[in-house]
Amino acid sequence: MTPVKAALLSFLMLSGIAIWGLGIYSADAGSGYVVTDGYGVGAVKK
Numbered sequence: 502m503t504p505v506k507a508a509l510l511s512f513l514m515l516s517g518i519a520i521w522g523l524g525i526y527s528a529d530a531g532s533g534y535v536v537t538d539g540y541g542v543g544a545v546k547k
Contacts, residue, residue, distance in 0.1 A: 502510075
């Protein structure tokens with residue numbers, strides 16, 4: 502793999518992780534629940 506391809510892949514992976522995080526954050530902020538763990542098991546009503 503060339504350095505250019507590795508840099509592009511790294512950039513795309515980090516961008517995808519950031520977009521995924523923003524999606525989770527906005528979905529959590531838009532709901533009436535506070536998620537206390539990654540599975541929503543400990544969700545409580547605000």
